[in-house]
Amino acid sequence: MARRPMAASADTGRLRARGRTADHAPVENALSRIRALHPGFPPGARRIADFVLEQPERIVRMSVTELSEATESSEGSVINFCQKLGLSGFQQLKLSLAQEIVQPVHFIHEDLEPEDDADTVCRKIFHSGIQVLRDTLTVLDPKALARSVEVFRSAKRIEIYGIGSSAPIAEDAHYRMLRIGLEAKVVIDSHIQAISASQTDPDVAVLTVSHSGSTHETVTSTKLAKQAGAKTVVITNYARSPIQAHADVVLFTMARETRFRTEAMTSRIAQLCVLDALIAALALADYDRATETLQRTFDILSIKRF
Numbered sequence: 001m002a003r004r005p006m007a008a009s010a011d012t013g014r015l016r017a018r019g020r021t022a023d024h025a026p027v028e029n030a031l032s033r034i035r036a037l038h039p040g041f042p043p044g045a046r047r048i049a050d051f052v053l054e055q056p057e058r059i060v061r062m063s064v065t066e067l068s069e070a071t072e073s074s075e076g077s078v079i080n081f082c083q084k085l086g087l088s089g090f091q092q093l094k095l096s097l098a099q100e101i102v103q104p105v106h107f108i109h110e111d112l113e114p115e116d117d118a119d120t121v122c123r124k125i126f127h128s129g130i131q132v133l134r135d136t137l138t139v140l141d142p143k144a145l146a147r148s149v150e151v152f153r154s155a156k157r158i159e160i161y162g163i164g165s166s167a168p169i170a171e172d173a174h175y176r177m178l179r180i181g182l183e184a185k186v187v188i189d190s191h192i193q194a195i196s197a198s199q200t201d202p203d204v205a206v207l208t209v210s211h212s213g214s215t216h217e218t219v220t221s222t223k224l225a226k227q228a229g230a231k232t233v234v235i236t237n238y239a240r241s242p243i244q245a246h247a248d249v250v251l252f253t254m255a256r257e258t259r260f261r262t263e264a265m266t267s268r269i270a271q272l273c274v275l276d277a278l279i280a281a282l283a284l285a286d287y288d289r290a291t292e293t294l295q296r297t298f299d300i301l302s303i304k305r306f
Helices: 029-042 043-054 056-059 064-072 075-084 090-102 117-141 142-156 164-179 192-197 216-227 242-246 263-285 287-303
Strands: 155-160 184-187 204-209 231-237 249-253
Touching: 029 043, 029 090, 043 056, 043 064, 043 075, 056 090, 056 231, 064 075, 075 090, 117 249, 117 263, 142 231, 142 263, 155 164, 155 192, 155 216, 164 184, 164 204, 164 263, 164 287, 184 192, 184 231, 192 216, 204 216, 216 231, 216 242, 231 242, 231 263, 249 263, 263 287
Parallel strands: 155 184, 155 204, 204 231, 231 249
Antiparallel strands: none
């Protein structure tokens, strides 16, 4: 398998370890995975990707040899391409494409049009959100989530970073962690992020939320924290990105861009769901303490209500 420029750790060094099923069972979003990873593919893999995206129906009837000949690639390159998608091999790609052809999801990814009425807008937006969650579930690695729990439980302090559209997600993570009794702080100013990250140490764990994984400010802050010895967990979209080189653990979402909604907008619901899963897993790992703290904070907040 071709090397990918991610983190050197076991959590981020191999994309194939995330989202890959244990057998040949089809996945629901093979074409979406190809589109998400396409910009980072080398020329050979890009030729295969283009062929698959343009003629998925034909792929279902082809052998690995036929596809390699059609794309002027080796059979090994085709297999490597499949594994980069988190699939076990060419057979699983064919099964996945066949499922998408038989049960097309294009209506879920329909873009908004200027003439759409309110009913159509609601249907398209809600269907898009549902599909983002389904796609994210297929690429979110439960083992990576479990490692994140270990990282945060072993830390004396947690710092949370987010910029722009990721800032509200970071603030929500901060609130949720406080509610279950974790020592956490959120930093959404880029200058303060850099200063704070540089002053972390091995007793600190950092959670960075960055859809693109390419925002200079959050990449820099995560890098500084990593260099200072902190453990780093990143929530980002399923694709190659610079921030993954500085992450001990990566939690993937999967979102696509449309004319009226950027990927960062559609990814928010997925980021929140990943965060929900993380907080729930953290609470269950220390159930008695978490439930006690939740009740205590609930009682405290009750004075704010009429």
